[in-house]
Amino acid sequence: MSTVPAESVVTTASSRDGVDTGRLKAALDPEAHRIVYDQYLPREAADPLVGELDRISEVDRAHLVMLAEHGIVDPARAAALLRAIEELRGSDFAPVRGRPMPRGVYLAYEGWLIEQLGDETGGILHTGRSRNDLNATTARLKVRGPYLALLEAVDGLAGVLLEKAAQYADVTMPAYTHGQPAVPITYGHYLAGVAGPVLRAYGQLLDAGREIDVNPLGAGAIGGTSVPVDPQRTAELLGFTATAPNSVDAVASRDFALHLLSAAAVLGVASARVAKDLSTWTSEESGLLRVADTLVGSSSMMPQKRNPFLLEHIQGRSTASLGAFVSAASAMTTAGYTNAIAVGTEAVRHLWPGLSDTTDAITLLRLVVAGTEPRPERMAARAREGFTAATYLAERLVMEGMPFRAAHHLVGETVLSALDSGRSLEETSRFDHDLAPDRVAAACAHGGGPGTDGLPPLKAQLGTYRAQLTDRQDRWSTAASLLTDAVRNAVREPVRP
Known part of the structure; x- marks a missing residue:
């Protein structure tokens, strides 16, 4: 009968703080912990x-x-x-x-x-005012915080993707189609590819934000006002860049909610797809990637487990904005094009959880991308074992004068022969071509392949969007100070900022 040494008992007892599980020695990243677990804790929410x-x-x-x-x-x-x-x-x-x-x-x-x-x-x-134009204005003020939080999360993810794309530009791996090894690329090339939809969403969110920069004040109930109000002045004091040119549109529309949710939904779909890839590649069976201990969880029963469970949270939350979009759009379709509770209240209420959950999903994806390392030897082995150089070989034969379909058939027979003999494509091919996956990836320098340096335009685009984000943040902050000064001058005594 075996016994557990006394010192082991002490170690086990001291590990019950939830950090040291035996297999895992680090606590979950604090930012990830806040997103995943703090939702279950009682908190004093702002009134x-x-x-x-x-x-x-x-x-x-x-x-x-x-x-x-x-x-x-x-x-x-x-x-x-x-x-x-x-x-x-x-x-x-x-x-x-x-x-x-x-x-x-x-x-x-x-x-x-x-x-x-x-x-x-x-x-x-x-x-010179109605609750209708007031509510249209306060809705735009309310969305600023969640909107900026999402933009900052997207900016952070784009930055990490481009940073890691450069870092892993030479780490060769298979690209997969239909779940099977297809052609050799690099892990950096994959991450740069993911940066594409992230940056497009960044731009779409910035475009949607232009709608929340329009000042509805002055539209009144729906027909404007005979009082000679100055919407341009209130726009300046509240940080808007434009005034509403039509009073009906000013109070009837909450299109900004749909456009923000639409951009977030498209981004969420891409994020869920990336999480699916990373979930597959971090599995023990695949073994292409390894996630840091601070971004995985253990099992309450199985001591050996390292669960990249944050990827499941990403998949679960990233499409909340899609459901919010459908709900908001459905609510709006019940109303005529005028001020309506179905639009201003019932539709817009779906905006807040939609943006919040998308922000959480994007933040988690940034953490996982930043904290995940490729396993280059395993990636290279899978690229070889998956015969990913086959297409390149067929293309070389085409360039030497063989029709593509004939080359396709011949290389297919060569792959079959390699499988039957248990040898690699390089060992089986009777053609004098360098079929090392890394060389093949580097040779694919056309059509945006891994042999091209696609990072400079992506970095330039990120820089442009960051400047726009900073401009918007600065404008809203400056307007708040401007308004405080204007009130101070009006009352001739210090007031709360």
Whole structure:
């Protein structure tokens, strides 16, 4: 009868912290842990009512500054109203949060201001404005945070893909079609290929973001306003780049939600496909890739396991935006082209989880790509064993004058002979050609093959998109400071940033 040494018992006990499993000696990457496990932990979420009131009051600040600057309302009354709004913002809207809201958040908030300041002052807040153009504006403000988070995740993934593509540009592996070894490429060439749809999605997201940079204020309920408001000024104060040219479109449309979800869905499909590849190549049977211990999990029962389970989370979350798109589009089709709850509320509510889950999936994929190393010897062996040089050999025969179909047939017979004899294609072929997979990959220098250096244009594209992202971040940040200064000048005393 065997016994477990005492020191082993101590080691086992000390490993119950969930880090040392015996096979795995490192904890899961903290960023991956947050995405995968923190969803199950209780957390104090920010009060959504406070968030909505914060966005409403941000629009109010810009609107009041504009009204006072243009002499539409008395500057002194606007200043008093701005002071009251700043006090509310400083208290996280505590006086408003406890009020009944039978007609919605905005009217409860406006009602409190009228009670405190009187109708002559509190009642000027809604001059030249409707809840319709207000809601269209706050929806655009709300999406900025999730939108930037997704863009930053996509930027990070694109950067890692291009970095690793350069690092592994000479690591030869088989490209697979129908699950079978096809032709030799490099792991770097594969990663550069993946960067293609990621960068296209980056561009599509930036394009979709131009719609959230349009200021709907001034559209009123749907027909504009006779009050001489200045949407260009409120656009400047809120960080928009343009004003809505048509009042109907301004309040009826939430196309930006569909375009963002569409771009995210296309990106998600590509991400799920890449996760499928990586899942196959990291299996013990394939053994082409090895994922770092910080990105795998163990089994609660089987001590030998190294499970690249993050890839399953990527597959599961990456297409949430596709479902969100279908749900949002379906909700919109029930409404006429006017201001509608089905559009502004029911459709748009699918945007937040769609963007959030896509951001998580892209972040996890970045971590896995960065923390995964190829196994060059195994990759090279599979390229040889899979006869991946066969197409190249047929093409060499074509260049020497043989019709392609005849060359195809002859090389096919050569592969069959090699299989029967247990030898490689190089050993079996009676033709004088270098069929080493790495040489073959390097020779494929046409049609965007692995013998070309396709990284410079991809890097240039990433640089262009990064500049656009930085410009948008800076513009929104600058507008926030500009608005704070404008409010400070209006009330003539320090206010909350």
